[in-house]
Amino acid sequence: MPQQKIYLVGAGIEGWEGFGAKALEVINEAEVLIGHQRHLDIFPAFKGEKRELGDLSIMLEFLKGTDKATVVLGSGDPNFFGVARFLLRNLPKERIEIFPNVTSVQYAFARIKEPWDDAIFVSVHGRGLKAAVDRIVAAEKVAILTDAKNSPAAIARELIERGAEGYEAWLCENLGMADEKFTKTDVKGLLEIEASSLNILILIKAWEPTLEQYPVIGIDDEEFASVKKLITKQEVRAVTLAKLQLQDDLVMWDIGAGSGSVSIEASNLMPNGRIFALEKNPQYLTFIRDNLKKFAARNVLLVEAYAPEGLEELPDPDRVFIGGSGGMLEEIIEAVDKRLKPEGAIVLNAVTLDTLTKAVEFLEDHGYTVEVSCINVAKTRGLTEYKMFESLNPVYVISARKGEE
Known part of the structure; x- marks a missing residue:
């Protein structure tokens, strides 16, 4: 039957x-x-x-x-x-x-007179907040189903922490009831509102701070705050990003992120991806925070930790960039190797032959096929009426993929 x-x-x-x-x-x-x-x-x-x-x-x-x-x-x-x-x-x-x-979302968009076919939809009801905010910060328009813990104010705090407050906010409460209410504010304004338990939050991108004059890739080194200009230089950064072979929705670890220049340009290239910038050196933390905020790198999450310890709570990566290892290169490669997704890639930058030799040896011992590119850059500088080239230190860009021939 x-x-x-x-x-x-x-x-x-x-x-x-x-x-x-x-x-x-x-x-x-x-x-x-x-x-x-x-x-x-x-x-x-x-x-x-x-x-x-x-x-x-x-x-x-x-x-x-x-x-x-x-x-x-x-x-x-x-x-x-x-x-x-x-x-x-x-x-x-x-x-x-x-x-x-x-749906309540359709109704809410109709009441605020805003098209919704270009929106994304996120529920934090009974779910983790950080993963939801990863999706929110990559969106131009988003409708969010909240709960008591992950409230509009909690979402606003997380957005502000990531330097992503450039949204017009609509708080839609008690839809269809006698006391239904629609409040138009901004992200900071949500902090002051005690929302009803029945609400939908709609965020619409209103502005992007100070980004109009910056390229997606190739930002001038001088634009980044850094310690004594210790930064992955523009030309090396471009090759590094090319070797990472980024795609829009990947997970990337930037280990020893320093000033965050690689993470920031990677963010521009994969706005729907998730980037975790690991840095613990107190000399760099102020600078990387300033840079992440200046360039509105909303999908870059700063992780204040030394690798490999700081890797345990992160999602498995598709791409890993190692800009600094703090003398723990072998341990970092060992930890990355256990977590890297199939078809993933590791890229390292080395400035000494010692680091180059160790990195190639460690990677090959773990079954990776390794390619090394030596980047020699010379740039013109003015000298009275003549122009001369000034050489930068060579950098070895090491790219590794597992199991490739």
């Missing part, structure tokens, strides 16, 4: 008025109605069994065994950060039929 279908029906902002005729028909014919109490209350005259939605595993066991016609009520579109994902993952898809409604 075929199992009964399960109907997922989305409630709209206005309750009864939001249901289509077919959705109301399957509800009227159902024997069991499952949902949060506010959804069950929409149907006071329902004659079948009402079950309040709580523990999803308990609901799942019921649905697996029942032969009763059952409707599960949700908000808006059950496929949009809703219960559908859980049920589709755990039940045969042929048992499930979905009746979507207008």
Whole structure:
């Protein structure tokens, strides 16, 4: 005997008025109605069994065994950060039929009169905040489903910490209720608002600080704050980024980030990627913070730690740049090798033959195919009426991929 279908029906902002005729028909014919109490209350005259939605595993066991016609009520579109994902993952898809409604996000965008087809959607409800903010900072327009812990104010604090406060903010509270409220502010203004527990936060990019005059790649060395001009020079930086072979949505570790110049230009090249800049030297920390803020490197997260200890909590990398090792090169390569994703790459910059020799030896011992490029740069400098070339120290750019011939 075929199992009964399960109907997922989305409630709209206005309750009864939001249901289509077919959705109301399957509800009227159902024997069991499952949902949060506010959804069950929409149907006071329902004659079948009402079950309040709580523990999803308990609901799942019921649905697996029942032969009763059952409707599960949700908000808006059950496929949009809703219960559908859980049920589709755990039940045969042929048992499930979905009746979507207008989502709270659609409604919010309509009320603030802002198109939403170019927005991204992020939920921090019951999820970690940092991973969500990684997505938020790469977006021009974003709608965020919040919760009590990851509130609009908490999101604002994280954005400000990353130097990403250049958004117009709409706080949309208690949608569809008598006390619904829409507040237009900015990211800093969110810190002063105690938001309702039922809210959606919409952020729209309003400005990008001081970036108009800077290129995506090839920023002049003088633009970066640094210690005694100890920085990966512009020409070497360009070759380093080329050897990293960056793609838009990768995870990159920048170990010994120094002034952060490589991380910042990598950020420009992969705005949807995640970059973790490890630096612990107190001489550099002030400078890297200033640079990350100046260039609005929103998807670069400064990790104040010495490698390899600081790597444990980071997501596995697709690309690793080692600009400084603090005498721990072998230990760093050992730690990176255990975490680097398949098809990943490691790039190191060395200025001494000793570091070059050790790096090549360590990498080859770990099964990497290694290529070394020696970058010799000479730049003109004015000398009375003549121009002469002044040579910079050669830099060895070491690129390594595992298992390649």
